[in-house]
Amino acid sequence: MSQWRWKAGIGDGATLSIIALFSISALLPFYWMVVTSLKTANELFSLGFPLWVFHPTWGNYIGLFNLTPFGHWFLNSALVSTGATVIALGFGSLAAYGLSRMPSKLSIAIVQMTLLTYLIPRAVFVVPLYSLLHTLHLLDNLLGLTLAYLSFTLPFTIWLLISFFQTIPKELDEAALIDGCSRIGVLARVVLPLAAPGIVATGIYSFSTAWNEFMYPLALVQTQTRTVLTVGIASLRQADIFAWGQIMAAGTVGAIPVMIFYAFIYRRIVGGLVAGSVKG
Amino acid sequence: MDPKSHGKKSAGWKQIYSSSTIFVLPAALLVLVIIAYPFITAIWIGLTNKTVAGPPPHFIGLQNYFTCIRRSDFWQTFFNTMIFASGTLLLSLVLGLVLGLALNRVKRMRDLVGATILLPWIVPTVISTLVWLWMYNPFAGVLNYIFTTLGLVDQPISWLGLPRLAMASVIIVSAWRNIPYFGVIILAGIKQIPHQLFEASQIDGANAFQAFVHVTLPALKGVLFVYSTLVFVQTAYDFALIYILTRGGPAGATEVLSVKSFMTAFETGQMGLGVAIPLFAFPLFAPWVMIVTRRMITQWAGGAIQ
Numbered sequence: 338m339s340q341w342r343w344k345a346g347i348g349d350g351a352t353l354s355i356i357a358l359f360s361i362s363a364l365l366p367f368y369w370m371v372v373t374s375l376k377t378a379n380e381l382f383s384l385g386f387p388l389w390v391f392h393p394t395w396g397n398y399i400g401l402f403n404l405t406p407f408g409h410w411f412l413n414s415a416l417v418s419t420g421a422t423v424i425a426l427g428f429g430s431l432a433a434y435g436l437s438r439m440p441s442k443l444s445i446a447i448v449q450m451t452l453l454t455y456l457i458p459r460a461v462f463v464v465p466l467y468s469l470l471h472t473l474h475l476l477d478n479l480l481g482l483t484l485a486y487l488s489f490t491l492p493f494t495i496w497l498l499i500s501f502f503q504t505i506p507k508e509l510d511e512a513a514l515i516d517g518c519s520r521i522g523v524l525a526r527v528v529l530p531l532a533a534p535g536i537v538a539t540g541i542y543s544f545s546t547a548w549n550e551f552m553y554p555l556a557l558v559q560t561q562t563r564t565v566l567t568v569g570i571a572s573l574r575q576a577d578i579f580a581w582g583q584i585m586a587a588g589t590v591g592a593i594p595v596m597i598f599y600a601f602i603y604r605r606i607v608g609g610l611v612a613g614s615v616k617g
Numbered sequence: 618m619d620p621k622s623h624g625k626k627s628a629g630w631k632q633i634y635s636s637s638t639i640f641v642l643p644a645a646l647l648v649l650v651i652i653a654y655p656f657i658t659a660i661w662i663g664l665t666n667k668t669v670a671g672p673p674p675h676f677i678g679l680q681n682y683f684t685c686i687r688r689s690d691f692w693q694t695f696f697n698t699m700i701f702a703s704g705t706l707l708l709s710l711v712l713g714l715v716l717g718l719a720l721n722r723v724k725r726m727r728d729l730v731g732a733t734i735l736l737p738w739i740v741p742t743v744i745s746t747l748v749w750l751w752m753y754n755p756f757a758g759v760l761n762y763i764f765t766t767l768g769l770v771d772q773p774i775s776w777l778g779l780p781r782l783a784m785a786s787v788i789i790v791s792a793w794r795n796i797p798y799f800g801v802i803i804l805a806g807i808k809q810i811p812h813q814l815f816e817a818s819q820i821d822g823a824n825a826f827q828a829f830v831h832v833t834l835p836a837l838k839g840v841l842f843v844y845s846t847l848v849f850v851q852t853a854y855d856f857a858l859i860y861i862l863t864r865g866g867p868a869g870a871t872e873v874l875s876v877k878s879f880m881t882a883f884e885t886g887q888m889g890l891g892v893a894i895p896l897f898a899f900p901l902f903a904p905w906v907m908i909v910t911r912r913m914i915t916q917w918a919g920g921a922i923q
């Protein structure tokens with residue numbers, strides 16, 4: 338494509354070059370990840386041109402599934418992230434409904450507390466959570482890890498859901514109550530369906546935060562096959578200094594779920610960031 | 618409708634709404650078990666000599682905190698954390714502003730461009746950090762290849778091996794992750810500025826730069842403040858990025874609070890001291906945290922009253 342058509346497509350020259358520069362620096366690492374994942378160990382450390390793969394192979398991907406517990410890691414990540422998200426959405430939507438329908442000093446205090454926990458360093462919580470799970474015999478256990486993840490997914494789920502529920506007029510609740518609906522029925526039949534897009538976005542955000550978590554599983558799980566993707570991938574490095582092909586293959590596969598989810602809610606993230614920021 | 622009966626009715630509704638407490642109860646209990654209880658335990662553990670495995674812990678008063686004050690490596694860690702967080706903030710704020718302004722001028726394919734640029738913020742930190750670790754590899758990393766090919770350096774650079782350079786290298790990765798976040802927030806902020814303001818400044822004869830300084834920046838002030846504080850605090854608490862890139866090395870040059878705390882608690886096994894480190898540092902961040910929390914609360918309360 339000729340240059341002037343690109344200009345007409347994206348914007349003027351200065352804009353185009355700035356955007357191009359940012360896009361390249363955003364994409365280069367991921368390009369490098371995918372290219373590396375297709376290389377043989379020989380090609381990795383050969384002195385040729387590194388930005389292309391001359392003898393592509395699926396070997397790293399095959400090795401990943403056959404020689405490492407990658408399948409376990411992926412499944413564990415999926416289970417724990419889903420669990421921590423679904424439970425947070427369940428408890429969170431009840432709480433957010435209650436809180437959004439009674440703007441009192443108490444509810445503000447509750448929200449303030451949940452927000453504060455978000456702003457205390459995680460490192461403070463990891464040791465007491467370790468003792469708690471130790472007492473409950475849930476160390477090195479997916480259920481225990483889910484519980485630990487809830488300590489961060491629940492507060493922001495409540496927080497985000499409140500802001501979505503607030504946009505639904507109370508008059509709708511009242512109308513449904515007059516029609517003989519119970520409070521829980523109002524939540525299930527009126528509020529939740531109307532807030533569905535917000536709930537999906539909150540769920541995706543929660544899922545990806547859980548999927549990305551590194552410190553908690555590093556501390557709370559010891560067994561190789563019981564750990565999650567992030568800790569597993571990072572552990573490949575210690576196993577073998579030439580494992581880079583495999584690590585990059587694992588990274589490519591590991592990034593896919595989150596990227597698919599984000600593709601769905603891209604517009605909402607951008608919109609949500611504005612809605613949250615401009616009001617104050 | 619008779620206004621009196623309406624008033625009565627809404628009093629009735631109020632009563633029903635106050636029963637909302639029951640909805641909050643399950644989550645409140647869960648929060649009690651997995652957040653409030655661990656937090657109180659953390660304060661207690663910080664006052665003991667608890668270890669990972671070993672004899673039952675003893676109460677030792679403020680000894681862990683005195684250890685923090687006395688040891689120079691703690692202050693080094695605190696200083697590193699500040700440098701890491703402010704460096705990340707400064708770099709991502711400035712470049713994010715450039716990106717946001719450029720994005721605002723993009724005429725077509727805005728979604729594609731936005732999605733591409735947001736990628737570093739979306740991909741799990743552990744994964745992108747491992748990619749950077751591989752890019753920084755002194756022998757086969759792509760950065761050294763690019764730099765030597767362009768003739769910028771004679772011999773491979775050890776990006777994460779030299780103390781000063783290592784800090785710069787970790788800041789670059791951290792900023793790389795945050796630039797898109799700022800870019801999108803700034804773009805969103807610009808979109809909210811009424812057109813009339815720009816038109817008025819044009820009529821007054823302002824050029825693009827003057828319009829930026831006198832219209833765009835003041836309008837973005839609030840947004841930039843809140844998100845800068847958030848990014849600063851979150852970067853200061855960050856663990857995965859530095860743990861993976863350097864584990865605090867070389868010679869403690871990139872050791873930040875979370876990494877120090879984690880390694881003290883789980884690798885040397887001194888859990889009491891491990892908890893005391895971030896608890897000791899928390900008051901130093903608390904003013905910032907308070908400011909953001911209060912701003913978000915007023916926003917939230919404002920929304921609730923509407």
